[in-house]
Amino acid sequence: MLEIKNLKVRIQGKEILKGVNLNVNNGEIHAIMGRNGSGKSTLANVIAGRDSYEVIGGDILYNNKSIIEDTPENRALEGIFMSFQYPVIIPGVNNTYFLKAALNAKRKHQGKDELDAVEFLDLIRKNLQIVGMEEKYLHRGVNDGFSGGEKKRNEILQMITLEPNLAILDETDSGLDIDALKIVAEGVNKYRRDDRAIVIITHYQRILRYLEANHVHVLIDGKIAKSGGEELAEALEEKGYGWLDS
């Protein structure tokens, strides 16, 4: 589904990714771990198409097509979703309205009819339960006045509503207490399907207790220094990143 080839990325003149290779297939969960500043969030943002990041080499293939030149909205409409590390506040824009605009944009892109207000509300109520959110959050501005944990749940709510093919979770687990973490993990598990893939970017091994990652990668200084299975995450938890520095 996702194939990253020798990807090199610069931000404000500084090279952050120095040749990343990654293959993600349908049904897989990949965890990308690493220290602060290792390039994890850059990788997520570049896949999503943020234009402050400059791709200076390599390629990103999604369903066998290069998406480097695609606009962020087109990537989103084609099924790439990013859960933001810092979800953005949009005051005055009703959360329901925002979600509905996003979902209907996607449905339109797929040639489906837009959902009407009643159908949409049914869907959203069901999804709210999955992420353990109260209905009152729907009527607030997007992420406006939300706590850190509520913002992350709202991201997962958007994910399960938009049903992307590829979900990139950029530190969705950070700042969550154990209960919220479980809920988020549960949301992700419900979303998981054979025809979908997930890339989790995280500092900690703990979310992997609730999600079975097929592959764990360690990003060090803009390159994937080591890949393995879940045992790699456990080793990192135990020994830290130091033993991988060479």
Add this chain to the structure above:
Amino acid sequence: MKTQNKTIEEFTSQEYQYGFVTDIEQDTIPPGLDENVIRFISHKKNEPEWLLNWRLKAFKHWQRMDEPKWAKVDYPKIDYQSISYYSAPKDKSDGPKSLDEVDPELIDTYNKLGIPLEEQKMLSGVAVDAVFDSVSIATTFKKDLEKAGVIFCSFSEAVQDHPALVKKYLGSVVPYTDNYFAALNSAVFSDGSFVYIPKGVRCPMELSTYFRINAMNTGQFERTLIIADDQSHVSYLEGCTAPMRDENQLHAAVVELIANKDAEIKYSTVQNWYPGDPKTGKGGIYNFVTKRGICSGSNSKISWTQVETGSAVTWKYPSCILKGDNSIGEFYSVAVANNFQQADTGTKMIHIGKNTNSTIISKGISAGKGQNTYRGEVKVMKNADKARNYSQCDSILIGSECGAHTFPYIDVRNSSAQMEHEASTSNIGEDQLFYCNQRGISIENAVSLIVNGFCKEVFRELPMEFAVEAQKLMEVSLEGSVG
């Protein structure tokens, strides 16, 4: 002066010989302004002596005044002698009795502007008093209104048919001495709308007027007078749009509202005059308007809602004089300044009566090289015990070359007054746009989503069909402002 006079005479006599070779025949006097022009206008309209004298007094006063310079707007000097002060569709005397009799080309123009009279009659139940250039040409729903005792007609008709009301109220809220543009309007006003709602009547429909500028070099000097008698209620909608034009055009309207005891007037505007060439700013409309209402009776209420998306320069402060005890004044405003537009707009709330209450919600949107200024004054007089005001002025900036400015003036002379003022300025950030994009929402839709969210408090004050129109206008006005 003599030559001028002669030209006018030639012009008026010419009319009978040839008419004019424009698509729609117009009868326009040559540019220039002196007493004779005012006499000509007054004569054309068959006005009574007192009105002519009022115009002449206004003109004399205007000649002694200077154009105001305090607003934060910049435009080339206006040559008032290069403006033509009268233009009207011909054959007014045997004018159309129904839409069928209206020049089909005119109907076509309205259709292009999205104002299908027929459809509006059927679908929205809005009575439309359409102003083409300076004279009303079509009035619908007159009968229903008559049944309720409501008078809704052109200003000229009101002068003929209801002279006592006009004489009593004209200039009572905005005297001709008020300001430069109001004085000019008082001298040369061409036409406009007149509304009278009798005691205890709730106007059975929303009243609406569409203004439009058509003739080259013709200033528009509309005069609107709305009187709501005791316990009455009226909602008036005003919207305007102007076609492409290469020379700046002056629009100096005056609107006066009078709300008697327990009466309520709601006045909504969606203004979309031509803002000028997006690349140079050339050719837009100057919108210098004086709008003021008086809550003269106790428990009365006046509410202004405006969505100002057009014009090259806007100078406009719809205000309320809260004279009656317990009276309420409201001002809800969205002003857009995109490309080279300049807007200096706001309100004045003058608290005179006891327990008077005012609310100001102003939303300024600046994009391109646009400059948006909120200018407002809240004044609490000595006897206005327990007056209250809440003001909220928010600005949003799109891009880095535009500006937002806020000048709130507060003058309180009674210690029991309660004043609240909130202000905020924000940007549409790259992160907000990216967030929307990442959810599949395009840049244009994201801007519209964010801006509409920002304007929500004002839009919800608009009547339904206007709210939809306002959102569309907003999208059109901000097209291409990002990305």
